[in-house]
Amino acid sequence: MMKKHVLALAIAAIVLVACGKKEEPVATPAETTPVAAAPAAPAGPVLDDEKVLNIYNWPDYITETMIADFEKEFGIKVNYDTFETNEALHAKLVAGNSGYDIVIPTAGFGKKQIDGGLYQEIDRSKISNYGNLDPEFMEKIAGVDPDNKHFVPWAWGFTTVGINKQKVEAALGGMPMPENAWDLVFNPEYSSKLRSCGIIYLDSPSEILPLALHYVGKPPYSENPEDFKEAGAMLAKVRKDVRLFSSTMIDDIAGGKGCAFVGWSGDINIAADRVKEMGGKDEIVPLLPTGGGLVFIDTMAIPKDAKHPNNAHAFIDFYLRAENGAAMANEMNYPTGNKASLPLINDEVKDNKTIFLSDEDTERLIPTGGFSNEIGSTLNDTYNAFKRGR
Numbered sequence: 323m324m325k326k327h328v329l330a331l332a333i334a335a336i337v338l339v340a341c342g343k344k345e346e347p348v349a350t351p352a353e354t355t356p357v358a359a360a361p362a363a364p365a366g367p368v369l370d371d372e373k374v375l376n377i378y379n380w381p382d383y384i385t386e387t388m389i390a391d392f393e394k395e396f397g398i399k400v401n402y403d404t405f406e407t408n409e410a411l412h413a414k415l416v417a418g419n420s421g422y423d424i425v426i427p428t429a430g431f432g433k434k435q436i437d438g439g440l441y442q443e444i445d446r447s448k449i450s451n452y453g454n455l456d457p458e459f460m461e462k463i464a465g466v467d468p469d470n471k472h473f474v475p476w477a478w479g480f481t482t483v484g485i486n487k488q489k490v491e492a493a494l495g496g497m498p499m500p501e502n503a504w505d506l507v508f509n510p511e512y513s514s515k516l517r518s519c520g521i522i523y524l525d526s527p528s529e530i531l532p533l534a535l536h537y538v539g540k541p542p543y544s545e546n547p548e549d550f551k552e553a554g555a556m557l558a559k560v561r562k563d564v565r566l567f568s569s570t571m572i573d574d575i576a577g578g579k580g581c582a583f584v585g586w587s588g589d590i591n592i593a594a595d596r597v598k599e600m601g602g603k604d605e606i607v608p609l610l611p612t613g614g615g616l617v618f619i620d621t622m623a624i625p626k627d628a629k630h631p632n633n634a635h636a637f638i639d640f641y642l643r644a645e646n647g648a649a650m651a652n653e654m655n656y657p658t659g660n661k662a663s664l665p666l667i668n669d670e671v672k673d674n675k676t677i678f679l680s681d682e683d684t685e686r687l688i689p690t691g692g693f694s695n696e697i698g699s700t701l702n703d704t705y706n707a708f709k710r711g712r
């Protein structure tokens with residue numbers, strides 16, 4: 323398929339040739355008119371002089387070829403780094419001069435970055451594929467980014483419990499699975515049994531705490547230090563059963579490092595596929611806890627001091643092509659909010675109820691949110707005390 327800017331160049335070339343002809347005596351108006359009347363060639367994207375783009379994203383969150391495809395088509399060199407928590411990204415942005423042109427905050431967490439003036443506004447006139455986005459989805463993001471001025475969706479999913487079915491059943495030794503899957507990792511009656519086969523937690527205060535708060539019946543984004551005490555007390559009881567803290571769980575799960583995981587939905591699905599491909603006998607299953615998973619909507623944003631804002635817009639536009647949104651769902655098991663991509667998503671992915679959720683499961687999800695700066699130290703102290711085990 324002829325790529326867009328190549329097409330634009332080709333059309334420009336035809337126009338030039340035609341214009342040249344015009345001055346030749348042999349050219350007749352009949353020959354030149356159709357070219358002159360043709361719709362204006364779509365202008366190629368405006369790029370920055372320096373053909374570089376610096377992206378900062380989460381691990382395991384892009385298809386294998388997307389960066390290379392972009393580089394080839396646009397002649398831009400992409401430097402791609404990863405971070406493992408919103409906290410890490412936040413620290414980079416607050417320090418300033420991060421050097422990044424596109425970063426991928428979780429919308430709820432990123433609200434304070436918008437409020438702090440850390441992002442520039444997105445120029446929609448540079449994003450021809452903006453219309454591919456699902457307006458209903460954009461409405462949700464507008465809750466933290468009014469009028470969708472700064473955030474363009476990357477992908478979404480939820481933090482949930484995943485299990486190695488056979489290993490968990492064996493470790494529970496006849497004890498039935500709990501009704502609420504969060505009991506497996508938050509209730510010592512279960513976690514103490516799973517200790518032997520290994521519990522893995524994400525290493526992220528801003529994800530573990532909302533889940534823990536919700537589990538003990540408090541608002542997931544509570545601002546009350548007393549609530550954190552309760553969540554911390556609950557976590558303290560299961561600490562000895564947690565074997566590993568990790569944000570690169572695909573490898574850990576596929577490598578058999580544990581049997582129950584607090585992880586990201588798509589990653590657990592990828593690990594499940596990988597174990598199947600490797601011919602493993604155990605099934606890796608992402609669960610839909612009755613207690614709800616924690617939604618994350620991750621979004622692209624351009625830092626205020628980005629050095630290559632035009633290249634950033636070109637990448638955002640490229641990412642919003644229907645086929646790229648579909649590839650994220652098909653290869654990475656994460657939906658992207660790109661409505662135009664839906665017809666291109668494989669049935670197997672579309673029918674996976676842990677990727678495209680039923681209405682009932684959607685309703686149970688803990689909606690995206692964020693903590694204020696004020697509660698930040700309570701959050702970190704609670705998390706660190708948990709991790710240290712005291």
Ligand code: N2P
Nearest residue numbers: 380381382383586618
């Ligand atoms: C996928 C990363 C998911 C990011 N590996 C969760 N915010």
